[in-house]
Amino acid sequence: SAVISQKPSRDICQRGTSLTIQCQVDSQVTMMFWYRQQPGQSLTLIATANQGSEATYESGFVIDKFPISRPNLTFSTLTVSNMSPEDSSIYLCSARSVAGRDTQYFGPGTRLTVL
Amino acid sequence: ELKVEQNPLFLSMQEGKNYTIYCNYSTTSDRLYWYRQDPGKSLESLFVLLSNGAVKQEGRLMASLDTKARLSTLHITAAVHDLSATYFCAVGFSPLVFGKGTRLSVIA
Numbered sequence: 186s187a188v189i190s191q192k193p194s195r196d197i198c199q200r201g202t203s204l205t206i207q208c209q210v211d212s213q214v215t216m217m218f219w220y221r222q223q224p225g226q227s228l229t230l231i232a233t234a235n236q237g238s239e240a241t242y243e244s245g246f247v248i249d250k251f252p253i254s255r256p257n258l259t260f261s262t263l264t265v266s267n268m269s270p271e272d273s274s275i276y277l278c279s280a281r282s283v284a285g286r287d288t289q290y291f292g293p294g295t296r297l298t299v300l
Numbered sequence: 301e302l303k304v305e306q307n308p309l310f311l312s313m314q315e316g317k318n319y320t321i322y323c324n325y326s327t328t329s330d331r332l333y334w335y336r337q338d339p340g341k342s343l344e345s346l347f348v349l350l351s352n353g354a355v356k357q358e359g360r361l362m363a364s365l366d367t368k369a370r371l372s373t374l375h376i377t378a379a380v381h382d383l384s385a386t387y388f389c390a391v392g393f394s395p396l397v398f399g400k401g402t403r404l405s406v407i408a
Contacts, residue, residue, distance in 0.1 A: 215392060227388065228343075230395045243395065260378055278343065279396075287350060289333065291343040 186214050187282040191211040198268055199218035204247070205264045206295045208249030218279040222294070228277065234261040263292045268299045302327050304391050313379050313406055321402045323389035326350035332372045333390040334363050337401070338342040343388065347374075380407045 188211040198204050208217065217234040232240040232253055240253035255261040265272050278292040313319050323332070330389040331350050334341040347356045349365035349372060354362050360383065362375045372389055384406045390398045 218395065225380065227400045228350045228390075230397075233394065287348050288345055289390075290345065291335075293342045 187280050187290045189278055189280055189290055191278050191292040191295050192251045195296040199300055200269055202268055202276055203266045205262050206276055208261045208292055210259045210280050212282055214280040214282050216281045217261045219263045220277040222275045273297055273299045302392055302397045304397050306389055306402050309400055311377050311402055314394045315380055315406055315408050316378050321374040323399055325370050325391040329391045330367055332365050334374055335388045337386045350364040381406050
C-alpha cells in the first residue's frame with residue numbers, strides 16, 4: 186500500500202492570499218490527483234498531477250487558480266491562489282501506486298479556512 | 301459524463317439489523333471502489349471490485365458488482381456501532397468519480 190502525507194494539515198488564511206499544500210507519497214506512484222471535499226459533501230476531482238508536465242484539470246478548475254506541480258514520482262504540490270471564502274474546503278491528495286495499481290489511496294487532507 | 305448515484309444518502313439503523321446501500325453509475329465501467337470516511341478523517345479503502353459478478357467480504361460488510369446493471373451494493377450484516385461512518389462508492393479509473401456518500405449511523 187501507499188502512505189500519503191500532506192502539509193499543512195490545516196490552515197486559516199486571509200482573503201487574497203495563496204497557500205501551497207504539499208503531498209508526499211512513501212513509494213513510487215503512477216498517478217497523483219488532487220480532490221476537494223466541502224464539509225459534508227462528496228469529493229470533486231480538481232486535477233491529475235502529471236510528472237514533469239502540466240496538470241490535467243477538470244471542468245471548472247483552472248491552472249491560474251490551482252497551479253499544481255509534480256517534480257517526481259512521489260511528490261506534488263497544489264497552490265490555492267488569490268483565495269476567497271468559497272475556497273474553504275478540505276483538499277485531499279490521492280495516488281495510485283505502481284504495485285497496487287487498482288487501489289487508489291488518499292492522504293489525510295488539508296483543512297483550509299479562508300476569512 | 302460518468303455520474304454515480306448512491307442511495308440512501310442518510311441511513312439510521314439499529315444494532316443487529318441488516319441493510320444495503322446501493323450505488324448506480326451511468327456509463328460502462330469494470331471497476332468500482334468502496335471507501336469509508338470517519339468524521340474529520342481521510343478515506344479508507346474498503347473494497348475494489350474489478351469484474352462483473354465480483355463479490356468481496358470483510359467482516360460485516362459485503363460488496364458486489366453487476367456491471368450489466370451498472371449497480372454495486374454494499375450489504376451490512378448485523379450492524380454494530382463501530383460501522384457508523386460515511387460510505388462512498390467511486391467508479392472509473394482516471395478520473396475516479398465519487399457518489400455523494402451514505403452517512404450511516406448505527407444506534408443501540
